[in-house]
Amino acid sequence: MAMGEFDLIRRCFAQPAQALLPDSQVRLGIGDDCALLQPSPGKVLAVSTDMLVAGRHFFPDVAPHALGHKALAVNLSDLAAMGARPLGFTLALALPQADEAWLGELSAGLLALAQAHHCPLVGGDTTRGPLNLCVTVFGEVSAGAALRRDAAQPGDDLWVSGQPGEARLALEGLWDRDWARASLTGPHGTQLRARLERPEPRLALGQTLAHLSLSTGRTLAALDLSDGLAGDLGHILHASGVGATLHESALPLSDALRALPTPYALDCVLHGGDDYELLWCAPPSLRDAVRAAAQDSGTAAHRIGQIHREPGLFLQANGGQRQPLAARGFDHFAP
Amino acid sequence: MAMGEFDLIRRCFAQPAQALLPDSQVRLGIGDDCALLQPSPGKVLAVSTDMLVAGRHFFPDVAPHALGHKALAVNLSDLAAMGARPLGFTLALALPQADEAWLGELSAGLLALAQAHHCPLVGGDTTRGPLNLCVTVFGEVSAGAALRRDAAQPGDDLWVSGQPGEARLALEGLWDRDWARASLTGPHGTQLRARLERPEPRLALGQTLAHLSLSTGRTLAALDLSDGLAGDLGHILHASGVGATLHESALPLSDALRALPTPYALDCVLHGGDDYELLWCAPPSLRDAVRAAAQDSGTAAHRIGQIHREPGLFLQANGGQRQPLAARGFDHFAP
Numbered sequence: 001m002a003m004g005e006f007d008l009i010r011r012c013f014a015q016p017a018q019a020l021l022p023d024s025q026v027r028l029g030i031g032d033d034c035a036l037l038q039p040s041p042g043k044v045l046a047v048s049t050d051m052l053v054a055g056r057h058f059f060p061d062v063a064p065h066a067l068g069h070k071a072l073a074v075n076l077s078d079l080a081a082m083g084a085r086p087l088g089f090t091l092a093l094a095l096p097q098a099d100e101a102w103l104g105e106l107s108a109g110l111l112a113l114a115q116a117h118h119c120p121l122v123g124g125d126t127t128r129g130p131l132n133l134c135v136t137v138f139g140e141v142s143a144g145a146a147l148r149r150d151a152a153q154p155g156d157d158l159w160v161s162g163q164p165g166e167a168r169l170a171l172e173g174l175w176d177r178d179w180a181r182a183s184l185t186g187p188h189g190t191q192l193r194a195r196l197e198r199p200e201p202r203l204a205l206g207q208t209l210a211h212l213s214l215s216t217g218r219t220l221a222a223l224d225l226s227d228g229l230a231g232d233l234g235h236i237l238h239a240s241g242v243g244a245t246l247h248e249s250a251l252p253l254s255d256a257l258r259a260l261p262t263p264y265a266l267d268c269v270l271h272g273g274d275d276y277e278l279l280w281c282a283p284p285s286l287r288d289a290v291r292a293a294a295q296d297s298g299t300a301a302h303r304i305g306q307i308h309r310e311p312g313l314f315l316q317a318n319g320g321q322r323q324p325l326a327a328r329g330f331d332h333f334a335p
Numbered sequence: 336m337a338m339g340e341f342d343l344i345r346r347c348f349a350q351p352a353q354a355l356l357p358d359s360q361v362r363l364g365i366g367d368d369c370a371l372l373q374p375s376p377g378k379v380l381a382v383s384t385d386m387l388v389a390g391r392h393f394f395p396d397v398a399p400h401a402l403g404h405k406a407l408a409v410n411l412s413d414l415a416a417m418g419a420r421p422l423g424f425t426l427a428l429a430l431p432q433a434d435e436a437w438l439g440e441l442s443a444g445l446l447a448l449a450q451a452h453h454c455p456l457v458g459g460d461t462t463r464g465p466l467n468l469c470v471t472v473f474g475e476v477s478a479g480a481a482l483r484r485d486a487a488q489p490g491d492d493l494w495v496s497g498q499p500g501e502a503r504l505a506l507e508g509l510w511d512r513d514w515a516r517a518s519l520t521g522p523h524g525t526q527l528r529a530r531l532e533r534p535e536p537r538l539a540l541g542q543t544l545a546h547l548s549l550s551t552g553r554t555l556a557a558l559d560l561s562d563g564l565a566g567d568l569g570h571i572l573h574a575s576g577v578g579a580t581l582h583e584s585a586l587p588l589s590d591a592l593r594a595l596p597t598p599y600a601l602d603c604v605l606h607g608g609d610d611y612e613l614l615w616c617a618p619p620s621l622r623d624a625v626r627a628a629a630q631d632s633g634t635a636a637h638r639i640g641q642i643h644r645e646p647g648l649f650l651q652a653n654g655g656q657r658q659p660l661a662a663r664g665f666d667h668f669a670p
Contacts, residue, residue, distance in 0.1 A: 033413040033416035033417050037380040045373070045374065047370045048458060049458060050427065055464075056464055078369050092385065092386035092469045123382060128388070129386075132388075132465070134384070134471075143373070146369075239366065
């Protein structure tokens with residue numbers, strides 16, 4: 001089916017304007033050379049971009065609805081990690097062919113998540129080419145409230161939300177690895193697959209932590225987990241000039257992960273990637289406030305370790321010695 | 336050569352921080368989950384995104400320095416078309432392999448243009464995949480000054496900057512078409528190729544037109560030419576609910592275009608694409624002001640037609656009748 005580029009975009013990505021533009025922050029949406037956004041007074045604009053490539057970030061035969069969800073979710077997760085509130089996003093899309101049914105599903109997945117977070121599609125670009133989705137997301141945050149990678153301090157507790165590791169377990173299951181295969185067909189299979197294909201950006205949690213930052217005058221450190229807990233934590237340690245120790249006994253292990261041999265479960269949790277959970281640091285004096293913030297945002301929060309002056313990343317094993325932990329992540333250009 | 340993704344990005348896209356961050360509008364650049372930008376008081380944020388795919392938007396063997404330039408230039412051109420001043424940009428990049436020499440040239444072309452327009456790289460994403468560049472650019476403009484597609488009014492003059500058509504002539508020459516081949520080896524060959532490969536975004540012109548909009552209280556219509564003059568003009572006509580007549584005698588024809596048979600020259604000017612010139616509408620009462628604005632910004636401006644109430648797009652041929660002009664553009668999904 002041949003159709004014009006402009007028609008294609010209009011048909012598949014049309015949004016209920018009123019539903020998606022609840023306030024005046026989008027001054028001009030799709031259709032001009034640029035979108036115009038107006039951050040609230042006293043707020044700064046937070047910007048992030050992520051590119052998803054077929055065969056690398058998703059299976060070529062992934063359900064387009066899930067792909068649409070994930071393309072936006074991983075970007076919203078970056079806003080969550082700054083404590084920002086979403087304002088809108090752009091989508092640039094390269095497609096091998098213009099399949100309207102496929103595009104309709106993609107846009108449905110994308111726009112459902114956009115609507116849930118009041119984050120309208122404000123512009124984009126569509127072209128023919130190998131399948132590629134590039135989302136750029138815009139949010140706002142009070143200048144003094146933004147969560148930063150360089151703000152960890154010795155003595156801080158280390159926290160993580162939700163259940164890191166399950167996305168990796170699902171991925172290994174889809175790759176048909178011996179040790180992971182049974183997980184996808186077991187009682188937790190649906191949940192595991194959703195962790196991989198439909199991550200929920202922790203926006204409410206990020207915003208409550210940013211409020212905590214602002215109200216206490218203590219900037220908190222945070223990031224979102226995309227390449228694996230240990231590797232991503234390394235970015236905070238490097239940026240803040242500190243070290244950390246994780247406690248194996250404190251790491252969250254869901255039933256699905258507990259069913260694995262321990263080394264596999266730990267590998268999923270510590271080096272899995274694709275989690276889109278938040279990892280953050282806060283002083284012990286804020287423990288109750290952090291727990292309340294997590295509860296308010298409906299997200300589980302686990303205190304998993306400490307930040308210390310001594311450089312390096314360590315794991316305090318169950319009933320054993322403290323050992324160095326490689327800050328290895330999932331690296332697209334590794335040999 | 337194998338190297339980490341993070342090292343690769345750091346090495347090739349490192350910027351002289353002081354040179355690129357002359358003021359405080361970039362609160363936080365590369366390295367955290369999001370960049371933080373602070374538009375000036377009273378300004379709104381202008382956002383645009385464009386994706387460039389190998390084999391479609393550029394030849395796979397294009398010089399990487401020129402490719403870097405063009406990837407940013409086509410996005411800055413969208414800011415120019417709104418009258419916005421650049422604040423920064425993000426780059427998402429998919430690469431078949433991590434070739435440091437090639438990446439060094441790409442980033443040199445990109446960052447030279449960025450520096451010329453005080454538009455720092457504030458964030459990005461790099462992944463392995465078929466070659467794809469997605470740039471998202473951010474600018475600021477006074478809320479009442481933005482040039483818009485829906486602001487054309489009957490009686491307005493129609494203006495275009497520079498020389499549309501030359502980029503197309505260069506492209507046809509590179510495709511080795513009989514009628515275009517000689518152009519590239521002739522005295523204008525270097526200039527033609529630069530038009531295609533190194534377009535200059537008309538930022539100064541766009542900003543002076545936006546000032547004119549603000550100072551006269553009359554919002555001006557404008558866009559940048561990417562798909563061809565006639566097709567792009569169609570977007571203004573559609574958005575503004577008006578028609579237009581172009582005068583063949585008023586269309587600018589450089590020596591290189593004049594050397595072609597007239598139908599080919601007209602096709603290049605009217606339907607060429609890849610021009611990245613500005614097309615705008617302004618009332619006749621502002622003719623002198625428009626000429627002064629163009630002169631101030633060092634850009635040629637040509638008055639090529641009129642906007643009228645009667646719908647449709649027409650060409651007043653030299654010594655002939657007024658005839659309908661197809662608003663066809665270069666359409667990536669056309670059969």
